[in-house]
Amino acid sequence: MSALLHNGPEAIASTPSAGGWSVRDLDPRVRILVVCAFAATVVNLNAFPILGTALGFSLVALFSARLPLGKTLKRVMMMDTFVVFMLFLLPFTMPGETAFTVFSFAASWEGIFEACRIALKANAIVMMVLALVGTMEAVTLGHALSRLRVPEILIHLMLFTIRYIEVLNDEQKRMRVAMKARGFRPSNNIHTYKTFGYLVGMLLVRALERSERILKAMKCRGFQGKLYLLDDMTCNARDYIFAGMMIAIIVVLLSWEYLNVPFV
Template sequence: MSLAGEQTGAVNECGCDGAVALAGSRSGDDRRNFVQSVDPGIRLLVCAVFCLVVVSLNSLAALSLALGIAALAVAAARQSLGTALRRMAALDGFMLMVLAMLPFSTPGEPLFSVAGLPASREGALLGTMILLKANVVVLMILALLSSMEPALLGRAMNRLRLPNKFVLLFLFTLRYIDVLGREYRRLRVAMKARGFRMRCDLHTWRSVGYLVGMLLVRSIERSERIVAAMRCRGFNGTFPALTENAPLSWRDGAFAGASVGVCLGLALVGIQ
């Protein structure tokens, strides 16, 4: 069953347009790489456990090993190297600005000084570990989850017995962020067509306020139409397609077993 959209039968306006195709998505994965052919619920669980283990590590050696494992996972998932580097660069640019003050605010053995302000070795080490953890988490999410469509990720969450309301809220949020983005762009084009240009004056701020207000009004109207359409189609709070899970295969077992071994190995290296 699909979520309904506009009053004129816009069933494809639903929050998870691809939900009706979930039953056959597994066969499509079989033609892809090994990582994408693994059950989405297993991939989500492995990603969560791996990230928790990485966040708990306090050893540079263990974190460096985890970074290598995450990079291998990205390569195994056949993700674009350029995309991975761009996302890491965006993250690192933000993290470096945030972590730049750690060496100067953390007490410890002086490493160097800037304008008479000493930077500690402990602060630099802490900043490096935080940066490594962030990069490892981003790479593993990119490897295991970025290839999932929203509906497939919703099915994975449902398989892990997450609350149904949370799964539905997640799917609707993903869908309607894009819908509202398109609505915002249409309103901006209409404003530009009427000669509006952004300036730092009262007229600009008033116009931006009208834009935000109109976006909220249209969002409420759209949500009311969608709720009415869903009720007309007998929506009972669940999507049957999200509960249709294929049986686990040898790939799933092998992937889960290897992942458990990797996480235990990282934990042991971190302890030493």
């Protein structure tokens, strides 16, 4: 529904993928639960071979979701500057055996390993999330969360947000075109801050007015504070097999890490 919240042109979860098996066909609820369990597992892994294996599973999921690989990897790389910053700093801030020195600052092996560990964990989880949940229609995510007993009012808030992100982004783009037509070019000065402030302010003013119209229109149609979710989600054999597979993967990863059971 919203192009902003889409992962590529083929990310339409409701359309069964042509031929073959894809995670896109699975029950959204199962996908959400499985991703949460996987994420909780991965943050508790520490050994490199195990983290590598987890990343491997995420890559398999990514392929199975048929996400455009280049685009997704670019997205994964585009982590906040803050993270990258911290990863670069970590070798210098963590005490340990010196690996190399830059301008008399010593980088420790421990720091480098820790930074790599965090990067591996973060990437494994992000890829799994993008593959299993990111491929859903945003509205489907809302419905699935509602079926998982997330409070109704939060789901409603989420569905409204999803609905209007695209609308308001278009509005923002229109205003930017108007600003450009008047010769505005963003740079790092007070004028830019002021102009962006007016832009945000105007977006908010228009949003409020829009929401008043929305409420009136919805009341006209008998809105009583409830959106009816008309789909029903069912778990079939394939979903159970998939859930079982993922639980097996999680058990393998955890026992490998904590019980030292060698699987390879």
